[in-house]
Amino acid sequence: MTALANDTLLRALRREPTPYVPVWLMRQAGRYLPEYNALRAKAGSFLALATNPSLATEVTLQPLARFPLDAAILFSDILTVPDAMGLGLSFAEGEGPRFARPARDEASIAALAPPDLAKLRYVFDAVAEIKRALAGRVPLLGFAGSPFTLACYMIEGGASADYASVRTMVVARPDLLERIVDVNARAVAAYLAEQIRAGADAVMLFDTWGGLLSPDAYRRFSLAPMQAILASLPAAVPTIVFSKGAHASLEALVNAGASCVGLDWTADLAVARRRFGDTVAFQGNLDPIALLADPASVERAARAVVEQAGPAPGFVFNLGHGVVPATPPDNVAAVVGAVHAMSRNGP
Amino acid sequence: MTALANDTLLRALRREPTPYVPVWLMRQAGRYLPEYNALRAKAGSFLALATNPSLATEVTLQPLARFPLDAAILFSDILTVPDAMGLGLSFAEGEGPRFARPARDEASIAALAPPDLAKLRYVFDAVAEIKRALAGRVPLLGFAGSPFTLACYMIEGGASADYASVRTMVVARPDLLERIVDVNARAVAAYLAEQIRAGADAVMLFDTWGGLLSPDAYRRFSLAPMQAILASLPAAVPTIVFSKGAHASLEALVNAGASCVGLDWTADLAVARRRFGDTVAFQGNLDPIALLADPASVERAARAVVEQAGPAPGFVFNLGHGVVPATPPDNVAAVVGAVHAMSRNGP
Numbered sequence: 001m002t003a004l005a006n007d008t009l010l011r012a013l014r015r016e017p018t019p020y021v022p023v024w025l026m027r028q029a030g031r032y033l034p035e036y037n038a039l040r041a042k043a044g045s046f047l048a049l050a051t052n053p054s055l056a057t058e059v060t061l062q063p064l065a066r067f068p069l070d071a072a073i074l075f076s077d078i079l080t081v082p083d084a085m086g087l088g089l090s091f092a093e094g095e096g097p098r099f100a101r102p103a104r105d106e107a108s109i110a111a112l113a114p115p116d117l118a119k120l121r122y123v124f125d126a127v128a129e130i131k132r133a134l135a136g137r138v139p140l141l142g143f144a145g146s147p148f149t150l151a152c153y154m155i156e157g158g159a160s161a162d163y164a165s166v167r168t169m170v171v172a173r174p175d176l177l178e179r180i181v182d183v184n185a186r187a188v189a190a191y192l193a194e195q196i197r198a199g200a201d202a203v204m205l206f207d208t209w210g211g212l213l214s215p216d217a218y219r220r221f222s223l224a225p226m227q228a229i230l231a232s233l234p235a236a237v238p239t240i241v242f243s244k245g246a247h248a249s250l251e252a253l254v255n256a257g258a259s260c261v262g263l264d265w266t267a268d269l270a271v272a273r274r275r276f277g278d279t280v281a282f283q284g285n286l287d288p289i290a291l292l293a294d295p296a297s298v299e300r301a302a303r304a305v306v307e308q309a310g311p312a313p314g315f316v317f318n319l320g321h322g323v324v325p326a327t328p329p330d331n332v333a334a335v336v337g338a339v340h341a342m343s344r345n346g347p
Numbered sequence: 348m349t350a351l352a353n354d355t356l357l358r359a360l361r362r363e364p365t366p367y368v369p370v371w372l373m374r375q376a377g378r379y380l381p382e383y384n385a386l387r388a389k390a391g392s393f394l395a396l397a398t399n400p401s402l403a404t405e406v407t408l409q410p411l412a413r414f415p416l417d418a419a420i421l422f423s424d425i426l427t428v429p430d431a432m433g434l435g436l437s438f439a440e441g442e443g444p445r446f447a448r449p450a451r452d453e454a455s456i457a458a459l460a461p462p463d464l465a466k467l468r469y470v471f472d473a474v475a476e477i478k479r480a481l482a483g484r485v486p487l488l489g490f491a492g493s494p495f496t497l498a499c500y501m502i503e504g505g506a507s508a509d510y511a512s513v514r515t516m517v518v519a520r521p522d523l524l525e526r527i528v529d530v531n532a533r534a535v536a537a538y539l540a541e542q543i544r545a546g547a548d549a550v551m552l553f554d555t556w557g558g559l560l561s562p563d564a565y566r567r568f569s570l571a572p573m574q575a576i577l578a579s580l581p582a583a584v585p586t587i588v589f590s591k592g593a594h595a596s597l598e599a600l601v602n603a604g605a606s607c608v609g610l611d612w613t614a615d616l617a618v619a620r621r622r623f624g625d626t627v628a629f630q631g632n633l634d635p636i637a638l639l640a641d642p643a644s645v646e647r648a649a650r651a652v653v654e655q656a657g658p659a660p661g662f663v664f665n666l667g668h669g670v671v672p673a674t675p676p677d678n679v680a681a682v683v684g685a686v687h688a689m690s691r692n693g694p
Contacts, residue, residue: 162636162671164636164639164671164673167634167636167637168636168637168639168640170634170637171634171637171640171644171645171647171648172640172641172644211613212613213613214612214613214632214634214667215613215614215615216651218613245592245613246613247594247595247613248594248613248614248615248618249615265561266558266559266560266561266562266565266592266593266594266595267562267595268562268595268596271595285561287514287517287518287561289509289511289514289515290514290515290517290518292511292514292515293515293518293519294519297518297519298518300518301518304563320561324509324511326511
């Protein structure tokens, strides 16, 4: 293991003091960067980038060449895991993901099994190549989708306005939904363990859709399988769990076993830090849409988030969801600069 | 004033004992009912129904002919108010609402003013006609959109996937957004007062989009104008406020001045009742998508909500959002029957 030149992220995740508040942004590599769009056009598609370790490495490093970010995050997609299970992932141009073989009836759900990790070799190769390319500058974050969020796409066959099939299954066939999230939990646990072996310094679980559920259903179908994954990972590796919109279960999420809880922009960061700042680190939570405003307004909004977080250790600045494609790159520079400058000078 | 044969809803809103838990459902009159679709086809459009007092009365009464519901709710649309301000409302077939003249720049926002209530006469006439047709069977609920939710449609010119213009305005031009919600608050206060004069027994504020905001922005742009409206209404009339997804501000919402807080299906009803059941009544909160399951599962899910609410007075059963068009009417019958039966027998 190489010692890291900048380990502020890992220290913050462990709630140790840092010289300033570390910053990284969900989807910091992506369509708001002209150099990303150029490389994607050359490669032909999103999946061509994500499945090629050298291209994935290049994309992962693009935002670090522009901004003094405190972490790199593996460029990949949460749906690599169900794809490796044989569901047949594709991305139609200008549309969301599609599975050729969704898991929505009893037979297709019974047939599900965690994938052979050899089918995900391209991901672990990318982790190793990014790690070498970073040469210890900043930590590398690995990630996976939560078992429930993967189930949402697997059952619906793609993105959905309301995930009606999944929410109907919650009440009509909880046994089937439990079977899917159980398979997914075993798959994700093995997948993240292998990302860590390949060099990831910390890992994050993205639970985009758990917040669609009632609190009881959230705890059973989203939180419980995430807890199982978190318990299975090596204790020395910091972990982040992000469950968009699951506000009613914040206390349960804080106690799920992750080092850090990511908050979306509708959560109350100040209250969360006050209540649970001695238990976990927090990450968040500027509204990503705020980055569409003028630079002075963007900086003001970013500073307000740091003020809400307060001076105690254990805070990682991020957005409350991913960077949107219309974001001017200069506004990302403004956010990173403002957070670093104000936290270096004390709150 | 006619005495009501069934006043369980009003008693529950006032946290007085009731012989059973009263039930009504958001969008209980609508596209899941064949008789609604038939009348709409004959009238030609949704707006043709909503702007004709006799047709609006017929639609309002349709679900009461089928199910032993404990309230009627005025059939109308929240966007009648900005339409009366001159924004030019239309509904394209199969699409959402559209405004011909959105309020998105400084000049159009400066020109906004509360509408002449004479332009909304058709709504007050509908309230009076429904009241006569009900002949005291159950109470009639009036309603309006929240100032912030109306602003969302007025600024975007219709529905939006992410309300990006509004969320950018929150950080870039809070002065403009404040001006819109202030005009809307004065308009809605006058509009609801007139519905009450025409015969509405209780009124509800629908804040569909406040939960998209950060807690600070929610309190400033959504909650504060709702508080102003609630404070302006006659104290004897019970009020309900429903702010979808605004979980981080539940305590502030509880103290906003409404008799009852409506919860969506991702809120924790049991916790809310335990913490704040002595302060306000609660309404909610079955996932509307649960009504797409088989009748036995639907009944089980409805009973679970009543169990979470517990036996204390001050609970109104409802869904966590509106009935969806694919709902089988028999499942609505199952829900109403199950809630009445189990609460009559004690919890």
